[in-house]
Amino acid sequence: MIFTQEYQFYLPQIDEHLDQDEEFIILEDGDRVEKILFHEYHKIYEVPGLYEKLFYRRLRCQSPTVIADMLAENMARNGQDMSRLRVLDLGAGNGMVGEELKNRNAEMLVGVDVIPEAKMAALRDRSDVYEDYHVLDFTDLDPKDELEMRSCRFNCLVTVAALGFGDIPPEAFLTAFNIVENGSWIAFNIRDKFLTKDDESGFRDVLQNLTEHHFDLKDSKKYVHRYNLHGEPLTYKAFVGVKLNNVEE
Numbered sequence: 285m286i287f288t289q290e291y292q293f294y295l296p297q298i299d300e301h302l303d304q305d306e307e308f309i310i311l312e313d314g315d316r317v318e319k320i321l322f323h324e325y326h327k328i329y330e331v332p333g334l335y336e337k338l339f340y341r342r343l344r345c346q347s348p349t350v351i352a353d354m355l356a357e358n359m360a361r362n363g364q365d366m367s368r369l370r371v372l373d374l375g376a377g378n379g380m381v382g383e384e385l386k387n388r389n390a391e392m393l394v395g396v397d398v399i400p401e402a403k404m405a406a407l408r409d410r411s412d413v414y415e416d417y418h419v420l421d422f423t424d425l426d427p428k429d430e431l432e433m434r435s436c437r438f439n440c441l442v443t444v445a446a447l448g449f450g451d452i453p454p455e456a457f458l459t460a461f462n463i464v465e466n467g468s469w470i471a472f473n474i475r476d477k478f479l480t481k482d483d484e485s486g487f488r489d490v491l492q493n494l495t496e497h498h499f500d501l502k503d504s505k506k507y508v509h510r511y512n513l514h515g516e517p518l519t520y521k522a523f524v525g526v527k528l529n530n531v532e533e
């Protein structure tokens with residue numbers, strides 16, 4: 285669909301508390317008025333600049349810079365800079381995280397996302413960030429695609445704002461974890477509620493197993509990922525560390 289540069293969007297005035305994937309905007313472009321859920325990324329990416337205006341300017345998302353800074357700081361503490369980083373950016377979207385790492389001199393970035401609109405938006409809006417960008421489903425990765433991914437010899441995996449909420453499930457994250465080489469830097473974040481005892485997403489157990497056996501955790505912190513429609517902070521936890529070995533599948 286084609287949108288004009290004159291489109292506008294509104295945050296609804298609602299009393300009820302919606303979960304992160306239930307929040308929505310009203311988009312107006314000429315005669316067209318559309319309700320778009322925050323997690324309908326395919327619709328958001330189609331509108332140039334909407335993702336940035338909504339999540340970064342209005343709702344003050346800061347995860348790409350928080351994760352990129354944490355990664356840079358921890359690498360520096362270990363006597364490394366980013367100029368040799370060969371990054372697999374899983375759930376790359378329109379390239380906000382890729383851009384942060386590129387600006388910090390990462391050698392090579394490959395984006396992966398499950399929807400074609402993400403690739404289209406990344407190539408449209410940040411054409412110089414990724415060496416390659418693949419539309420792939422890591423929950424069911426074709427052996428040919430897996431081989432191609434391995435041939436990139438990634439030494440870094442980043443996944444930002446893409447775990448949980450019907451986005452990337454634990455098994456897809458573990459597939460990516462196993463594709464990058466031993467000794468790779470791993471940087472990701474996740475909503476803190478997925479790490480609580482009662483949560484059923486499976487992330488808590490997966491992360492516990494990772495940090496006990498497969499991942500040398502260097503740093504982690506809680507921070508405000510963004511604000512919700514009511515102006516309340518959404519807290520995430522960020523993790524940075526080094527892969528030790530593969531997780532058995």
Ligand SMILES: C[S@@+](CC[C@H](N)C(=O)[O-])C[C@H]1O[C@@H](n2cnc3c(N)ncnc32)[C@H](O)[C@@H]1O
Nearest residue numbers: 375376377380397398399402444445446451452
């Ligand atoms: C909130 S966006 C984050 C994009 C980018 N990482 C950022 O921080 O701006 C989440 C992205 O994860 C992608 N995604 C959801 N499920 C996925 C999956 N199974 N595999 C790869 N990407 C997925 C979505 O299409 C979306 O582009």
